[in-house]
Amino acid sequence: MDGNIIQKLEIHNLWSKYNFIWDKINEDVNILVGVNGCGKSTFIHIIKALLTNNTVLFEDMDLESVTMTLKETTISYKDKKITISGNPEIPYLSVSTWDLPVLHQRVLRVNERPLDAELDLTVYSGDGGRFSFTDYRLKSLSGTPEGIKIAKRIHNFYALVDRLFENTGKVIEVDTNSGIVQFNDNGRIVPLSFLSSGEKQMLIILFKILLMDEKAQIILLDEPEVSMHIEWQYILIDQIRALNPKSQLIISSHSPSIFGKGWGDKLIYLDDLLSDE
Numbered sequence: 551m552d553g554n555i556i557q558k559l560e561i562h563n564l565w566s567k568y569n570f571i572w573d574k575i576n577e578d579v580n581i582l583v584g585v586n587g588c589g590k591s592t593f594i595h596i597i598k599a600l601l602t603n604n605t606v607l608f609e610d611m612d613l614e615s616v617t618m619t620l621k622e623t624t625i626s627y628k629d630k631k632i633t634i635s636g637n638p639e640i641p642y643l644s645v646s647t648w649d650l651p652v653l654h655q656r657v658l659r660v661n662e663r664p665l666d667a668e669l670d671l672t673v674y675s676g677d678g679g680r681f682s683f684t685d686y687r688l689k690s691l692s693g694t695p696e697g698i699k700i701a702k703r704i705h706n707f708y709a710l711v712d713r714l715f716e717n718t719g720k721v722i723e724v725d726t727n728s729g730i731v732q733f734n735d736n737g738r739i740v741p742l743s744f745l746s747s748g749e750k751q752m753l754i755i756l757f758k759i760l761l762m763d764e765k766a767q768i769i770l771l772d773e774p775e776v777s778m779h780i781e782w783q784y785i786l787i788d789q790i791r792a793l794n795p796k797s798q799l800i801i802s803s804h805s806p807s808i809f810g811k812g813w814g815d816k817l818i819y820l821d822d823l824l825s826d827e
Contacts, residue, residue: 553766563614590802747777783807
């Protein structure tokens with residue numbers, strides 16, 4: 551696999567008592583599992599802090615040091631400082647149930663829920679100034695070879711979403727006049743804000759991965775099963791891999807359904823990563 555993927559992670563004296571060495575990180579899929587409170591989300595939090603060069607995320611952690619080795623980069627944290635050697639530009643995506651990025655982008659509008667705000671930013675860019683699905687879709691209208699390729703990817707994306715929503719009879723569409731993304735339920739228009747929490751969560755994940763444009767990136771998902779129907783939990787990894795087979799996926803989960811469809815060999819038990827060093 552091409553890309554600056556994570557190869558090894560060492561965490562020393564976490565919570566003043568645990569050392570972890572994770573040196574068999576899969577290039578494609580990794581599912582962190584263990585009992586509640588064992589540190590699954592903390593691992594995701596630590597990786598995100600290193601990737602974003604954000605020491606603030608370490609402030610509430612009690613640890614001595616962390617070293618993360620990637621294909622082209624080494625990132626270390628010690629004495630409240632992050633040191634990066636090699637390539638500092640590491641494409642990644644983080645979606646979690648505890649830290650929606652929108653909360654760091656803008657103040658929520660009156661009665662606006664975080665999921666609605668994050669979905670709005672992802673689809674339209676809203677007032678966050680981010681590259682959005684709308685921007686991506688406009689590229690597909692250029693008629694260039696790149697535009698034709700993007701148009702095909704969007705067509706396949708719509709088909710994937712329609713398969714996911716077929717049990718509820720909803721079909722994704724874009725209003726040709728306004729450019730608004732919505733669902734059509736047998737002639738009844740369903741705005742994105744009317745969807746369930748699980749539907750919004752799934753769409754946020756899928757839209758963000760579509761926007762990777764099949765480039766090699768690191769994807770961090772913390773407990774994505776929250777609010778998600780069990781049938782979607784079973785196929786989540788398959789859908790992600792279909793949209794971006796070049797990604798390195800690191801998931802923390804306590805749901806057997808996430809790895810119940812052929813991904814059992816990608817389980818990483820945190821107890822197995824404990825070290826005496």
